[in-house]
Amino acid sequence: MDERDGTATGLGQRRWEPTSWRGREATQLPEWPDPSLAEQVHGRLRALPPLVFAGEARRLKRALAEVAAGRAFVLQAGDCAESFDDFSADSIRDKLKIILQMAVVLTYGSGVPVLKIGRIAGQFAKPRSHPTERVGDLQLPVFRGHIINDDVPVPAGRVPDPNRMLTAYHQSAATLNLLRAFTKGGFADLSQVHSWNQEFVAASAEGRRYEAIAEEIDRALRFMRACGVDLTSDSPIHQVDLYTGHEALLLGYEEALTRQDSLTGDFYDCSAHFLWVGERTRQLEGAHVEFARGIKNPVGVKLGPSTSPEELLALCEVLDPEREPGRLTLISRMGVGRVRETLPPLVEAVRNSGRSVVWQCDPMHGNTFVSESSRKTRHFDDVLGEIKGFFAVHRALSSWPGGVHVELTGDDVTECLGGIEEILDEQLPLRYTTACDPRLNARQSIELAFRVAELLREN
Numbered sequence: 001m002d003e004r005d006g007t008a009t010g011l012g013q014r015r016w017e018p019t020s021w022r023g024r025e026a027t028q029l030p031e032w033p034d035p036s037l038a039e040q041v042h043g044r045l046r047a048l049p050p051l052v053f054a055g056e057a058r059r060l061k062r063a064l065a066e067v068a069a070g071r072a073f074v075l076q077a078g079d080c081a082e083s084f085d086d087f088s089a090d091s092i093r094d095k096l097k098i099i100l101q102m103a104v105v106l107t108y109g110s111g112v113p114v115l116k117i118g119r120i121a122g123q124f125a126k127p128r129s130h131p132t133e134r135v136g137d138l139q140l141p142v143f144r145g146h147i148i149n150d151d152v153p154v155p156a157g158r159v160p161d162p163n164r165m166l167t168a169y170h171q172s173a174a175t176l177n178l179l180r181a182f183t184k185g186g187f188a189d190l191s192q193v194h195s196w197n198q199e200f201v202a203a204s205a206e207g208r209r210y211e212a213i214a215e216e217i218d219r220a221l222r223f224m225r226a227c228g229v230d231l232t233s234d235s236p237i238h239q240v241d242l243y244t245g246h247e248a249l250l251l252g253y254e255e256a257l258t259r260q261d262s263l264t265g266d267f268y269d270c271s272a273h274f275l276w277v278g279e280r281t282r283q284l285e286g287a288h289v290e291f292a293r294g295i296k297n298p299v300g301v302k303l304g305p306s307t308s309p310e311e312l313l314a315l316c317e318v319l320d321p322e323r324e325p326g327r328l329t330l331i332s333r334m335g336v337g338r339v340r341e342t343l344p345p346l347v348e349a350v351r352n353s354g355r356s357v358v359w360q361c362d363p364m365h366g367n368t369f370v371s372e373s374s375r376k377t378r379h380f381d382d383v384l385g386e387i388k389g390f391f392a393v394h395r396a397l398s399s400w401p402g403g404v405h406v407e408l409t410g411d412d413v414t415e416c417l418g419g420i421e422e423i424l425d426e427q428l429p430l431r432y433t434t435a436c437d438p439r440l441n442a443r444q445s446i447e448l449a450f451r452v453a454e455l456l457r458e459n
């Protein structure tokens with residue numbers, strides 16, 4: 001596995017194959033009870049069509065290069081964990097609606113183009129802090145995402161089942177198919193801007209604020225038409241690019257969907273356009289970084305508060321040895337209390353290295369806590385507070401705060417505290433349906449978009 005191509009030295013230059021990660025230490029991977037069955041499933045996945053195309057991943061990379069250059073902003077959003085049980089056209093549509101609404105608010109409020117990436121159509125595998133959990137009297141293996149085991153707290157459900165990878169593949173394909181139809185077939189047309197506002201949102205303060213923008217967009221479109229501008233042929237008004245992304249955690253699955261591009265000979269992980277390495281799996285010599293460095297997709301890496309500048313620069317070197325614009329997204333998730341102290345040395349180190357990267361703020365994963373009512377939750381104020389800190393750090397260092405990465409749903413859930421229509425601890429059990437981490441509901445998401453648009457304007 002450690003063969004070197006002649007003169008090459010650093011980690012980034014070692015030879016690479018989709019299987020190279022197998023020679024490295026891997027954390028967070030399931031132990032399949034029957035490894036030969038897992039290999040059979042990998043074989044079937046290898047024979048199935050790619051979910052996305054190399055050319056699309058290249059287009060996303062070019063769009064991310066614009067973000068890295070400070071000319072665009074990226075909104076990455078969706079479930080913490082997609083679920084086999086909550087899978088319907090309506091829930092996909094509602095997730096798309098909220099992403100489109102947030103993008104409208106951000107674009108309209110800031111005047112900056114907004115690139116959209118969903119945590120969707122493949123976001124199934126979850127890294128966990130503990131291998132087991134206690135449920136009542138039972139000590140159970142932890143839930144690792146529906147691509148691996150079941151969340152139902154019974155011993156049989158928690159046994160990893162490789163066939164779940166096929167279900168995840170097919171669910172991803174169906175999700176992507178619907179997203180492509182929605183984004184290219186008229187649903188995402190700007191003239192539909194009102195129809196994305198769901199009833200339970202429209203009745204709220206944030207919903208009304210959104211309606212006001214939608215009305216102004218309508219008026220602008222009418223004005224342009226009246227001036228003789230031919231809007232019928234202008235595709236950015238009628239179609240939207242929505243890219244997909246997920247954590248490249250379950251490496252057997254990702255390897256099986258990695259394909260050699262016939263045009264360039266390069267390898268692309270065709271399970272999604274964008275793949276990231278999580279905070280728990282970003283060891284420089286580990287399997288996940290090894291896998292990510294060889295695929296040509298745009299890739300990301302999560303950075304928690306323990307990240308040192310040296311470690312980060314080494315990761316940049318391995319993941320982006322050619323310093324290719326748009327290739328690397330650094331996703332900081334420090335927590336509201338630490339972002340202003342832990343992020344500056346990292347931003348400074350990257351800036352001094354002369355690298356061009358996308359800086360994205362994940363204000364969710366550093367702000368999770370267990371509430372008094374024993375629910376895992378996050379507070380809207382902490383989420384917004386971390387984003388504010390992220391913007392302040394970048395502004396002080398003349399660096400571009402390139403985007404946000406949030407966990408949300410289009411549904412009227414009660415999983416995160418706060419927001420204008422303040423959700424209180426005692427309300428959490430009302431509609432707490434997430435398969436993993438607590439998500440912002442549609443109202444909180446729109447409120448957040450308005451606040452981020454303000455920050456962008458100030459910038």
Ligand code: PEP
Nearest residue numbers: 080278279280302333365
């Ligand atoms: C996630 O994005 O769902 C996640 C687990 O994040 P992190 O790796 O930052 O903890």
Ligand code: CO
Nearest residue numbers: 080407436437
């Ligand atoms: Co999460």
